[in-house]
Amino acid sequence: MIQQFYPQTPHTYRFELNKDMHLSAAHFIPHDDAGNCQYMHGHTYFINITIAGDELDEMGFLIDFKVIKNLIHKKYDHTVLNDHPEFKQKNPTTEQVAETIWSTIQQKLNTLSNQPKCIQVVVRETPTSYVVYRPKAEDLL
């Protein structure tokens, strides 16, 4: 099934983990040019998060899978994305949802001693549409 295919991102880290999740959320794009997307509607978003690094923590994790799930799924599942403060200034388009997920995760990773990096976020909004967000090298310093 096409939803199980993910684009790969090349890197030279020793470890790479991927966390899949899906969440139900509503959104709308408040812009005259957004067509039907101006009106509130819902999606089941399929999300894939790729985290890489060379070092593990004292438990042997790059990062605990449930930490990632709690950061994203708990926050957005069964919510209206437009209600979140981060989507007041920027619209919850698939692109900006992917970028926001990346920055939320990377901010958390920056607090960890083993310094893992979020190198890719895939957000699938519909069976036929998805966005890939990849940070620039300077975003990961």
Ligand SMILES: [Zn+2]
């Ligand atoms: Zn939509």
